[in-house]
Amino acid sequence: xxxxxxxxxxxxxxxxxxxxxxxxxxxxxxxxxxxxxxxxxxxxxxxxxxxxxxxxxxxxxxxxxxxxxxxxxxxxxxxxxxxxxxxxxxxxxxxxxxxxxxxxxxxxxxxxxxxxxxxxxxxxxxxxxxxxxxxxxxxxxxxxxxxxxxxxxxxxxxxxxxxxxxxxxxxxxxxxxxxxxxxxxxxxxxxxxxxxxxxxxxxxxxxxxxxxxxxxxxxxxxxxxxxxxxxxxxxxxxxxxxxxxxxxxxxxxxxxxxxxxxxxxxxxxxxxxxxxxxxxxxxxxxxxxxxxxxxxxxxxxxxxxxxxxxxxxxxxxxxxxxxxxxx
Amino acid sequence: xxxxxxxxxxxxxxxxxxxxxxxxxxxxxxxxxxxxxxxxxxxxxxxxxxxxxxxxxxxxxxxxxxxxxxxxxxxxxxxxxxxxxxxxxxxxxxxxxxxxxxxxxxxxxxxxxxxxxxxxxxxxxxxxxxxxxxxxxxxxxxxxxxxxxxxxxxxxxxxxxxxxxxxxxxxxxxxxxxxxxxxxxxxxxxxxxxxxxxxxxxxxxxxxxxxxxxxxxxxxxxxxxxxxxxxxxxxxxxxxxxxxxxxxxxxxxxxxxxxxxxxxxxxxxxxxxxxxxxxxxxxxxxxxxxxxxxxxxxxxxxxxxxxxxxxxxxxxxxxxxxxxxxxxxxxxxxxxxxxxxxxxxxx
Numbered sequence: 001x002x003x004x005x006x007x008x009x010x011x012x013x014x015x016x017x018x019x020x021x022x023x024x025x026x027x028x029x030x031x032x033x034x035x036x037x038x039x040x041x042x043x044x045x046x047x048x049x050x051x052x053x054x055x056x057x058x059x060x061x062x063x064x065x066x067x068x069x070x071x072x073x074x075x076x077x078x079x080x081x082x083x084x085x086x087x088x089x090x091x092x093x094x095x096x097x098x099x100x101x102x103x104x105x106x107x108x109x110x111x112x113x114x115x116x117x118x119x120x121x122x123x124x125x126x127x128x129x130x131x132x133x134x135x136x137x138x139x140x141x142x143x144x145x146x147x148x149x150x151x152x153x154x155x156x157x158x159x160x161x162x163x164x165x166x167x168x169x170x171x172x173x174x175x176x177x178x179x180x181x182x183x184x185x186x187x188x189x190x191x192x193x194x195x196x197x198x199x200x201x202x203x204x205x206x207x208x209x210x211x212x213x214x215x216x217x218x219x220x221x222x223x224x225x226x227x228x229x230x231x232x233x234x235x236x237x238x239x240x241x242x243x244x245x246x247x248x249x250x251x252x253x254x255x256x257x258x259x260x261x262x263x264x265x266x267x268x269x270x271x272x273x274x275x276x277x278x279x280x281x282x283x284x285x286x287x288x289x290x291x292x293x294x295x296x297x298x299x300x301x302x303x304x305x306x307x308x309x310x311x312x313x314x315x316x317x318x319x320x321x322x323x324x325x326x327x
Numbered sequence: 328x329x330x331x332x333x334x335x336x337x338x339x340x341x342x343x344x345x346x347x348x349x350x351x352x353x354x355x356x357x358x359x360x361x362x363x364x365x366x367x368x369x370x371x372x373x374x375x376x377x378x379x380x381x382x383x384x385x386x387x388x389x390x391x392x393x394x395x396x397x398x399x400x401x402x403x404x405x406x407x408x409x410x411x412x413x414x415x416x417x418x419x420x421x422x423x424x425x426x427x428x429x430x431x432x433x434x435x436x437x438x439x440x441x442x443x444x445x446x447x448x449x450x451x452x453x454x455x456x457x458x459x460x461x462x463x464x465x466x467x468x469x470x471x472x473x474x475x476x477x478x479x480x481x482x483x484x485x486x487x488x489x490x491x492x493x494x495x496x497x498x499x500x501x502x503x504x505x506x507x508x509x510x511x512x513x514x515x516x517x518x519x520x521x522x523x524x525x526x527x528x529x530x531x532x533x534x535x536x537x538x539x540x541x542x543x544x545x546x547x548x549x550x551x552x553x554x555x556x557x558x559x560x561x562x563x564x565x566x567x568x569x570x571x572x573x574x575x576x577x578x579x580x581x582x583x584x585x586x587x588x589x590x591x592x593x594x595x596x597x598x599x600x601x602x603x604x605x606x607x608x609x610x611x612x613x614x615x616x617x618x619x620x621x622x623x624x625x626x627x628x629x630x631x632x633x634x635x636x637x638x639x640x641x642x643x644x645x646x647x648x649x650x651x652x653x654x655x656x657x658x659x660x661x662x663x664x665x666x667x668x669x670x671x672x673x674x
Contacts (some may be wrong), residue, residue, distance in 0.1 A: 053514040054485075131361045190370040191541055195585045218512060220544070220586065261519035265544040265586040267567040281486050 116152030343544025366550030
């Protein structure tokens, strides 16, 4: 279990939103269990992708893992040491190693800060560089993402979406993190730009020996970039496997449906394909179904699925599935 | 040939501002047959949505459309009065937009919004319109229509809202449905459902559907014919099988290479250099700055959309036959434009 190359691990990680406290003035609100007991290991140097529909808890899991949001219960460990309850100075020191990039490159850059200040800020915060060294470190980071050092004096509005996303990547790289959680970073970009960005992510990983936690709803992109994939449904990991294994032998009925829903760029294949579309939409996380949360839409569901929650079990080496009746 | 339901020739859209006119769509010509499913693919800013909106007079302020002709069922769309257009909008040509939340009025019930469309186009009583609205909701797969009619948009999920806007679009029993990125905001599983829904409705009603999307792979599932737009121009028009099996325009080839990682190495140079952009009014081919096959000619003269076989048209100097003889063999609306017509007059 305690393999030395596990960089980040969660055990029974649970995150709830909303408040349970009710009083005369504050009536009881709905509690949403965004994460419901997730066990996940991220190996150093790998790209682990999180996929699933909106509301499945992908972003919540990534944020809880890098300690952007606190866990309600369960634990998170960074290189073997528990960071679930770190706060203050140790937490700040930790942030250096775990960075995050967000979907919207327009919302995640302060329009008033020059590019140089935005990229340099993490270095100042962590006391890693100042003065002339700061400048050269910033230029170095910008060069890593293919931008000229002269852009440091300009402001975000002067850049296109793709360039802004590069700036966000440069900022995340500034303090030389070990892990980067990328939350739908390609979704706001045009198709032809995605190819370039994927290539950039690949190069950076190689050069800086990074680990990626890559969140995407685009299964085509995930297939290209990731080593392993975790499929999420309603706050739980329902399948975890290496990328080739997951795409060639999906075992969970949900993964099956998800892969079948992705169009293949070939009309002849598409016409002969039978894609049994999933009936309905994901249930609300505020009122998850009993047993296996997927049973309401699952074509293979039996009585047991309604009552008993399946555990994530390893069916083949490196391939875990949470299902009573896997394919 | 004359059976085309929609026949557009040399459509152009330009914005007129203080800095002068900027042409964002130029030289777009295509036809739509009754019952046909056509896909228009392009990136943001390629002019795909603007071209479609211009046909219904729905351009934003400051934008103007002109065309050699843009006929719907024999009527010249661009010279109709607002009243005449209103008789077509929703009734003959309906649109489903990308974001169902902004397409629906948050303070009116779903029922009110659907019956409004029905009563606008058909002389029916309120009760009858209400009944029809219920049937429409059932037809687009919304359970418990009677209850749902009394609810407001915020009580629906994203996929369900999009079903509502599809029901509204169907209310006028249109002959053409323009689906402008209707599934972009939705999850893949919901996308598959919505796409399947529109396809089955198309089979039932015999309407034509124009799918506007940036997702080329999706078109493999739904389109019989694919129009590829880049930088405000139509660069390729071909049956879906041919676009995917043997794309002719370098831009289409690069797009496909991006979709198929296993083949990407073949087109590494292109896929890495393809970027959104291009100016429809620029001299030369809009794709020339990024094109691996660009020649001197591409930078000076925009290639016309020319027929290279019976059903394939491509706007590329590296592909199309250069002899005017070959171009003059076809006639009718599909005939390619002469090179001089391709360089647009500046307004």
